[in-house]
Amino acid sequence: MSIEQILKDRSGNQCELSGSSDDLVVYAVPPVDGQSADRAILISQELHEQINGEQLDPNLWRGLNDAMWSQEPPVQVMAWRMLKRLTKQGETWAQDLLDMLYLDDALVTWAESGLVEEEQQVIQRDNNGVKLEAGDNxxxxxxxxxxxxxxxxxxxxxxxxxxxxxxxxxxxxxxxxxxxxxxxxxxxxx
Structure with missing residues (x-):
């Protein structure tokens, strides 16, 4: 059985972070040690695009209120990471949820390992807040x-x-x- 099918069965063919059933894709939760349903989640395309974006739309992530209680480790890890990012954006509701979320030590280590890369990355922005890339004019x-x-x-x-x-x-x-x-x-x- 394919990873996608395993995830569809596990999630009831819904996004594991929002509950949406539109445009679902498989997302391997970093760091990835090969292809496994134990290290992946099924999410909507809309959320998938937000994960790697710089600014999160808080309204799209309200489903984390339910997702954080999932019994699936990769869902818990992504809920923790996204709540952490929303908290950095000043979303107080995300901080409240993060304070309630409990992860065992192994899951906290996994969740933090995905944030380290983001936090270490230096991002330059112009006076309007637009991200600058090497080679830009x-x-x-x-x-x-x-x-x-x-x-x-x-x-x-x-x-x-x-x-x-x-x-x-x-x-x-x-x-x-x-x-x-x-x-x-x-x-x-x-």
Missing amino acids: VVLIKDLDVKGTSFTAKRGTPVRGISLTDNPDHIEGRVNGVRIVILTKFVKKQ
């Missing part, structure tokens, strides 16, 4: 004095093919042929 939104040079980078100057740094507030780029560090709050993605 940005425009300066303020005149900037460039230390160590005799010129000022003028507002409106394009900076092409930026590089990211380990600091979420800094990017690197070339202005007038000089490679400089620029504060992300002074750029706008093109």
Whole structure:
């Protein structure tokens, strides 16, 4: 029997996090040690897209109120992870649910192992909050004095093919042929 069929039987052909029965997909709960129904859940496509997104729509995750009580370990782990992310977004209802949720030590370790990668990732954002990627083109939104040079980078100057740094507030780029560090709050993605 396929993993998808096992998950459909286990969940009653419904999303294990929301209860929806529309557009269901298999999601392997990271970290994945091979294909197994014991490490996967059946979720709606809508939630699947949200899992890897930066901002969660809290209304789509209200089903976690029921899902957190599931007896299936991968459902419990994903409920914990998503409640944790919603709490970071300031959702007080998610914190209340997280406070009630009990996971044994092995499940907490599994749940936390998926969050470590997210927390360690540095994300740079421009002055509008848009995520910046290596190679993006940005425009300066303020005149900037460039230390160590005799010129000022003028507002409106394009900076092409930026590089990211380990600091979420800094990017690197070339202005007038000089490679400089620029504060992300002074750029706008093109």
